Amino acid sequence: MKLMPCPLNGLRNIQEFVCGGEVAVMPDPATVSDEDWAEHVFLQDNPAGVVREWWCHAATSFWFIAERDTRTDEILRTYPAAELFPERRDFARP
């Protein structure tokens, strides 16, 4: 069993978690061009190395950030999303 250190729940079986994909800065949906939006939605860095990703502990619906090495399957660090996003971000109304 592989363990994921959840910032809220401590070490848990990784089967309890869902990988939410690479952390990327979301463009403002109201003003972004279709092309840039497609890029944000579909394109990935998909690196062979350290990647910063969203993960969710499904049982508690807790989203956080994990840094993993995709070559060695090592989880290097996990922390609450507030560390990357200290302020609430509001988008313009469409």
Place this chain on the structure above:
Amino acid sequence: MPFGLLKYGFARSYPAKRLFPVRPPLKEGYDVVIIGGGGHGLAAAYHLAHDHGITDVAVLDKGYLGGGNTARNTTIVRANYLTPEGVSFYAESMKLWRDLSVRLGFNILYAQRGHLTLAHTDASVRTMRWRAEVNKHLDVDSELIWPEEIGRLVPSMDLSRTVRYPVLAALYHPPGAIARHDAVAWGYAARAADKGVELHPETEVTALLTTPDGSRVTGVETSRGPVRANRVLQAVAGSSSLIAGMAGLRLPIRSIPLQACVSQPLKPFLDPIIVSGSLHTYVSQSARGELVMGGATDPYPLYGTRSTLDFKEGLMGHMLELFPGLSEVRILRQWAGIADMTPDFSPIMGPTPVEGLYIDAGWGTWGFKATPICGVTMAHTLATGEAHPLIRSFALQRFRAFDQVGEKGAASVGH
């Protein structure tokens, strides 16, 4: 020593000729460089030489030929997809598979077994019916069958209603087949080499060379020195994002391991190929009697081919629900391949925004069956500069145009 053996030793036909010359000196430049010496790359090289007379071709691979996902798939060949684009494409591939042994002069042990996709819920019965209708419309032999007939085809499968996920129906695809995967790569390699294509295993591409503004590819930098080429094809499965990244391209691909395993050999008892999307299981019995089994891709992206207990526990639980008689059978070996998964479960094929760089990627868990048709269509695309009509809907551009080819319902098992 028996006399006969001595005579054999002196015979002119011994030692047997190598199938193909490997790693000749690397030239300064080629008409076409193909990165990736798996089935797709070698088939493209063969068809470039055979169909278009382009023989100044080098196939580069960082490992050995056919050592990536060509060696790691579960060898299933079928055309019972969901979208008209997908079905037409894979149906063309099936036509090539049937006489591939003859074309290559190499026995690929192609065995038509029939293919059953099980439905355990009303929703999946509906999808199977949909697939059957699309298939029939495009002249692909598929039909929905019920447990009575499934029982006749697979007497060893548990069709009782007392299990957790009873089998309600199945999509039956009689042309479904298996083939010897290594032989496919070797056959294409041998016939391509006959026509003058150079094969360079253990030659890793470390950079793509482009014009200063990055708009045009001019060659590749390799572990054995630079090579000039105005046309470069990348056919590297799990490493697709890394190679494309060398040209500054980002792809809609996540590299995720897919694990598989084989059991100890058993007497032949399972003729058709069995797939269950809901149970995340597929199984077929090889010519050697081993059960070749696979499941869903891993739950998160990774470039490592490690083995996990989670995979085996999940797969075996479901396998035993379908075939309780296998409970004493042992696993012989297991492995993983890195699948390049696209959001719509269709491949990415054709030209790229970088002139001269062509891509054959996004083959996720469905690439082996497409090997022959990828060779034909990618060779056409490289020779003419225009995407082959069969692959136009698989262009990289489709994501920017929100024009995906949604194949999730038929691509493989639960992702």
